[in-house]
Amino acid sequence: MKALKISALVMALVVVIVIWAAPIGPMPGVFIGGTETPVPALWGDTRDVDEIRLQVGDGLLRRVVIIWVVQVNGDLYVVGARNSGWTSILGEGGPVRLRLGDKTYRMQATSITSRFELVLEAYVAKYQDDYPEIVQGFPELSAAAKTTRVYRLTTPDVVDESLLAQNLATAEGFIDAFYSFDPERLGFFLEQTDESASDILYYQGWAEGGNYQVLNRAACVADSPQLIHCAITVKDDPVQALKTGFDVTDTFHLTFAGPNIVSIDTSSNDQPIYHEARKWVEQNKPEVMAGPCLRSPDGGTPGDCARAMTQGYRIYYETVVAPASE
Numbered sequence: 001m002k003a004l005k006i007s008a009l010v011m012a013l014v015v016v017i018v019i020w021a022a023p024i025g026p027m028p029g030v031f032i033g034g035t036e037t038p039v040p041a042l043w044g045d046t047r048d049v050d051e052i053r054l055q056v057g058d059g060l061l062r063r064v065v066i067i068w069v070v071q072v073n074g075d076l077y078v079v080g081a082r083n084s085g086w087t088s089i090l091g092e093g094g095p096v097r098l099r100l101g102d103k104t105y106r107m108q109a110t111s112i113t114s115r116f117e118l119v120l121e122a123y124v125a126k127y128q129d130d131y132p133e134i135v136q137g138f139p140e141l142s143a144a145a146k147t148t149r150v151y152r153l154t155t156p157d158v159v160d161e162s163l164l165a166q167n168l169a170t171a172e173g174f175i176d177a178f179y180s181f182d183p184e185r186l187g188f189f190l191e192q193t194d195e196s197a198s199d200i201l202y203y204q205g206w207a208e209g210g211n212y213q214v215l216n217r218a219a220c221v222a223d224s225p226q227l228i229h230c231a232i233t234v235k236d237d238p239v240q241a242l243k244t245g246f247d248v249t250d251t252f253h254l255t256f257a258g259p260n261i262v263s264i265d266t267s268s269n270d271q272p273i274y275h276e277a278r279k280w281v282e283q284n285k286p287e288v289m290a291g292p293c294l295r296s297p298d299g300g301t302p303g304d305c306a307r308a309m310t311q312g313y314r315i316y317y318e319t320v321v322a323p324a325s326e
Helices: 002-021 085-090 116-127 132-136 141-147 161-178 183-190 196-209 272-284 286-290 302-325
Strands: 051-056 063-068 070-072 075-081 093-100 103-111 148-154 213-217 221-224 227-235 248-257 260-268
Touching: 051 085, 063 075, 063 085, 063 116, 070 116, 075 085, 075 116, 085 093, 085 148, 093 148, 116 132, 116 141, 116 148, 141 148, 161 183, 161 196, 161 221, 161 227, 161 248, 161 260, 183 196, 183 260, 196 260, 196 302, 272 286, 272 302, 286 302
Parallel strands: none
Antiparallel strands: 051 063, 051 093, 070 075, 075 148, 093 103, 103 148, 213 227, 221 227, 227 248, 248 260
16 A cells, blocks of 8 residues: 555656646746757748747756747748747847757757748748637737747858858948948948838938047958948047047947848947936937937938037036036
8 A cells, every 4th residue: 555655656746747847838848858850951841830849048947848830931930929938048049959740959049130020920821720819919010029039940050151251241341331421322231121221321421420530440240141240439529529538439230131231230338428418418408409400301410410419518518527527
């Protein structure tokens, strides 16, 4: 009798471990199973594959989830909510393991912003007939970028060297065009770019009006053929008006789809005083924000805005910064 109780206890413990370790429906586990298999050159037709198992993280942070998968132009993609546990672990991307049937593949997941809509539309087309209630709960495309992450699954450590070299050359050409202050020349590089193109054209006009002079141009650096960043240190009138002796470095973050620039972000190592000066101008010189810096047909050009803000920064320095340092 005692032996039976012990056996029952052991079986119950095994069941608990299996439930904890293996993914069940939407609940994550930690074991993926399957036979380790080289990644195929072509995936073939995956339209009948509804679910895969995906392992993210390792060690104590390892998670295995059962999720949907879609194939677009030969590549596999998975989608998850930004606030879910597995996407929080994976972040912008990293190594993953994918189980398809009884085979498990080591892959590289990369969070994408280009072709985002194509992937979501493919998800809807694939799953709406069999899972209409779930698909109806998908966010609208306009909101999806803020609430979901889309990951492209590729073979790890495989880099298209010719595409990498081509995109690095394109990135350098983009920088040449930006600092030529010729919007038509810059526009050539923005033909396939998303809504960030208008921001970059505006920023070029601002840079011209702010008398940007390149002091140090580092070579563009590729994180991958799809992600390239270029850091440029400049001397410009708005920063010089604050008399800090500082020269700002702007970094352009370019996202490529194939050989085309599809999105551009910028970042700068501005000093706190720069942001304080801008805030002061916004609060104390409303005519600047409502006039030359108003981004509308009734406003001024980007160059007008840069020159007006430079003057506002000079006044900020003379009336706020200089008296405080005496």
